[in-house]
Amino acid sequence: MKTLKRLTLILCTIFFSFTAQSSFAQYPESPVKIIVGFPPGQATDLVARYMAQKFAENIPGSNFIVDNRAGASGILGSRIVAGATPDGLTLMMGSSATLAVNPALYKDLPYDVLRDFAPISLIAIVPQYLVVNPDLPVKNIKDLVELAKKSPGQINYGSGGSGVTNHLIMELFKQSAGIDMTHVPYKGGPAALTDLMAGRISVMFETGPGAIPHIQSGRLRAIAVSSAQRAAATPDIPTVAEAGYPTFQAVAWIGLVAPAKTPESVIKKLSEISMSALREKEFAAKLAALGAVPVGNTPGEFRSFIEQELKRWAVAVKLSGAKVD
Incomplete structure (x- = not known):
């Protein structure tokens, strides 16, 4: 009797296992x-x-x-x-x-x-570009860090809002570089970009679709990209890591x-x-x-x-x- 029960249990286990596998082999059975x-x-x-x-x-x-x-x-x-x-x-x-x-x-x-x-x-x-207003006397990250250290809190940086990705990436960069800059949050990235090009703020991180057209037109200067490797779309723009912060990587x-x-x-x-x-x-x-x-x-x-x-x-x-x- 015990042998029969054991055999029945084994057969049931095999059956249900086979049924489940068959069901998901046909995945998906509905949208x-x-x-x-x-x-x-x-x-x-x-x-x-x-x-x-x-x-x-x-x-x-x-x-x-x-x-x-x-x-x-x-x-x-x-x-x-x-x-x-x-x-x-x-x-x-x-x-x-x-x-x-x-x-x-x-x-x-x-x-x-x-x-x-x-x-x-x-x-x-989705890498983000570190971009500055062309009138800012900054050609690279070294220049930006030196300027920020000479005038703590005097450089304003923009973002698409408090807690959004480009705000948080800048905070990580500030920590890595040991600098202090003042955050100016906007209601979305486009508004921040507009003020950056107008000179009302000096620097920000922004995605490629938002930043690259203005980089190409000369209305913004890109000094770095936030990914571990250079972006294929802009191979001439160095990474933050290359600029002296080897552990830095922050991407959406x-x-x-x-x-x-x-x-x-x-x-x-x-x-x-x-x-x-x-x-x-x-x-x-x-x-x-x-x-x-x-x-x-x-x-x-x-x-x-x-x-x-x-x-x-x-x-x-x-x-x-x-x-x-």
Whole structure:
């Protein structure tokens, strides 16, 4: 009798295991939503739409739909995905804001990044350019640091708002360089850029799409880029690391995640498709138009990256003094 029960248990285990594997081998059996916590047209949204197309091309008969759930700096969309059924039918195209900055910026966040999400792949990084008004007597980072040290607090730098990425990157740079400059927050990057070109502020970090046209026209001077390597779009502009701060790297980024406990077979399939798509020249060109650099990595590598970024941006938020209750 005991032998019969044991045999029955083994057969049931094999059956249910086979059923589960067969089910996810046919993934997806219904449309997949890629939640984006920002409005249509924003960089994270556009990248999500590119990836949705690639997933559909690589999984016959599938349908991947981008679902914009904008609100509360991406928190609304993140909460939806964190609480979704982990069946691979709900994904999120997240960003450095939703997955790394918000945990430090918001006191009571309704999700835990490492507990509630399963990383799939880091899709792209978005370097920021350190730009100055051409009338500022600064040709490189060394000049800027020397000027700032001669006049502590006298140089004004702009940002798209308190706690946004270009504000936090500047705070990290100030710490690395040991300088003091005065923050002037604006309601968005375009307003800050306008005042930078008009000379009402002297310096700021800004993304490629925002800064490069003005760099090319001569209305702004770029003295460095915030990524670890030079940007392909501007190979003549050195990195901050090259300028004497070898450990400096601070970039915005975009990455794909799923609810925690999503089947590993689904995570693996989506990660492999992502990495393959990001090696395509056409896809890389689309990202370059957004000022982004393709990455593509494994779920494990992306998790390690997120862990490091949580620490990096926690330091930046603390330095900035920004906090949202």
